[in-house]
Amino acid sequence: MLRQITTLLRPAPEIDRIRDAAKVERQYAYWRQRILYASLIGYAVFYLVRKNLPIAMPVMQETMGVTKADLGLFLTLHGVLYGVSKFANGFLGDRTNPRWFMALGLLLSAMMNIFCGFTGAALTFGVFWVMNGWFQGMGFPPCARSLTQWFSPAERGTKFALWNTSHSIGAAAALGLCSLLVTHDWRLCFLVPAVVAVAGAVFLVDRLRDSPQSLGLPPIEAYWDMHEGGSGQNADADSEATAFREFVIHRVLLNPMIWVVSLANFFVYTLRYALLDWGPTMLSEMKGIHVSKAGWSVAAYELAGVAGMLLSGWMTDRVFRGRAGRACAVWMGLCGVCVWLFWRSTSQSPLVYSALLCAAGFFIYGPQCLVGVIAANLASRRAAATAIGLTGLLGYLSTVLSGWGLGRIADTAGWDPVFVVLLASAVVAGLLFVLCWNAVAIEHVEKS
Structure with missing residues (x-):
């Protein structure tokens, strides 16, 4: 068997x-x-x-x-x-x-x-x-x-x-x-x-x-x-008889840019899951919105992310010519603005907070999607799953911070320090993506 x-x-x-x-x-x-x-x-x-x-x-x-x-x-x-x-x-x-x-x-x-x-x-x-x-x-x-x-x-x-x-x-x-x-x-x-x-x-x-x-x-x-x-003669540059383990070590584990992207993903996922998991509680305790309405707001946050993914992907291919790091840097900056507005707003309207949460979801899901594109391009298709797996490892290690960590902070010091952590995460992620500003697919580098 x-x-x-x-x-x-x-x-x-x-x-x-x-x-x-x-x-x-x-x-x-x-x-x-x-x-x-x-x-x-x-x-x-x-x-x-x-x-x-x-x-x-x-x-x-x-x-x-x-x-x-x-x-x-x-x-x-x-x-x-x-x-x-x-x-x-x-x-x-x-x-x-x-x-x-x-x-x-x-x-x-x-x-x-x-x-x-x-x-x-x-x-x-x-x-x-x-x-x-x-x-x-x-x-x-x-x-x-x-x-x-x-x-x-x-x-x-x-x-x-x-x-x-x-x-x-x-x-x-x-x-x-x-x-x-x-x-x-x-x-x-x-x-x-x-x-x-x-x-x-x-x-x-x-x-x-x-x-x-x-x-x-x-x-x-x-x-x-x-x-x-073209002529069709540009066959796969990765098909040489290089041992897969050595290839992975060279293209993934010893590739500093993949580690930069992976670290950026840690902070992207901190924001993503903090807003997803704590969103209803934030809306209820901070903004006085009934939990039933808060649940719908978080559902809308997810759906807004679909539009953000699609637009960021289109921009990567058509505007930034495959340089996904540029789209990620822009998206993270705008996400940080939305999170700051959500935190500091004194509006009494649930629609305002729902709109701000949706805007944050729109911008956070672009980088969440494109991290995989950057990693795959840097590693080549031969080691794409390994490279994206590494970004995912650091992404989901963030649950220690976004889950237990932020819950502990909120219990002991209230929500304001939580938003300081979230804004810091947006800034750090954005700066790390700036380091990937010119990152392009390894196939393009080898072909040129």
Whole structure:
């Protein structure tokens, strides 16, 4: 059984190249569209079995006797282990077949949710939920591999931004579905999404495929060169027989710019999750807005992020010519302005605060999306999943600050010091992105 799984996870072998140029064009157009929508839907389903806990937490406190401190610890450990898993599985994601690797991760995450739904002990629940964090980390690396295998550096800003909407789509779907289920039984918040996730795993196996070469198509660099009117002779510069481990060490672990981007992501995620997780409490305690309306404001924050992702991706490709660091620096500065206005405003209108929160979401989700583009471009498509995994590791380590840390600060000193931390995070992230101002895809550097 284990041998069969290992065989399935191996990268699909290359097959004989299709020689008919017209057929190559048709096949590439079909598979690029299919890979994009399949990975987008698949990753959105991951969110159904990841963002279902917050809706169940209030009822769990009453029925299981779980304290806020316990739940906060579950969230923090889940986030940290997810970050570690995203990085560790990045190595595997670059060397496995995304079709099976992503489906396996979703299936195992569904199993953890089933266990959570049937357990009656807080400690057992916590163990299963933290383990879920590890399997959740198997979702992004195969997506990174697929996107960089099928889309060129010249279009990754737009395509990554479009794919990145899966975060908000999945989160919104989880909130909506579980809001209905929790009125019947909090356990359904885990069991029903788990069933959907099993179906999602089957969907991924059916829809996803590995590299273009495994379908008889040229690598993306050769295809894009032909598509843009070139000779098609610029084959993949990464295909030399360099040991993968040495390649990763050189392109990722010893690449100072990837560490700069990863550190910037720590502060991006501090802002993102602080506003997402603490937003309802901030609106309720600071601005006097009823918690029901506050919940809708945070939902709008997520949806505004979709527009921010798409616009930032378009700007990266069309305005900044693939230099995503420039878009990130601008977006973080504007996000900081929105957070400062939210903090200092004395308006009595809930609409004002909702609008400011939406504006902050619009600007924070641009960098959240484009960090992956910068990392993939710097590392090349061969090590894209590993590089993005490293940025994700530092991003989710921020849950120690954005979750437990900010909660502790708010308890002891109030909300003002929390906003000082948030503004400092926006400034530091913006400055780090300025260091990436001229960062461009390594393929462009090698080609020139």
